[in-house]
Amino acid sequence: MAAEFAVTLPAVVIVLALCLGAIGVGSQQLRLHDAAASAARALGRGESGVAVAQRVAGSTSGAALESWTADGLICARLSRAAAGPIAVGGLRLVAESCALDGRG
Numbered sequence: 001m002a003a004e005f006a007v008t009l010p011a012v013v014i015v016l017a018l019c020l021g022a023i024g025v026g027s028q029q030l031r032l033h034d035a036a037a038s039a040a041r042a043l044g045r046g047e048s049g050v051a052v053a054q055r056v057a058g059s060t061s062g063a064a065l066e067s068w069t070a071d072g073l074i075c076a077r078l079s080r081a082a083a084g085p086i087a088v089g090g091l092r093l094v095a096e097s098c099a100l101d102g103r104g
Contacts, residue, residue: 021086032078033095035060039076043067044099073098
């Protein structure tokens, strides 16, 4: 019985660590999506791109902001490298959101 436990314990620890890492990356993705939605709304209200980029940098460090307009909408895309031990493979997180373009 002790031998089976000694063999299965490392596997269980690895699976638990991967699960915790995946939860961490999922949490980062949610924060990035919230920041993208906030950036799109701010751009839609007519705030300057520089001010929005600074706000994004404050809420999600290392995120790059892209924006474009299409069909009366203004959209924002944020991307950044995932952080944490599960992100060793160069995992990038991307979030997009659009809002009505109220600038004009």
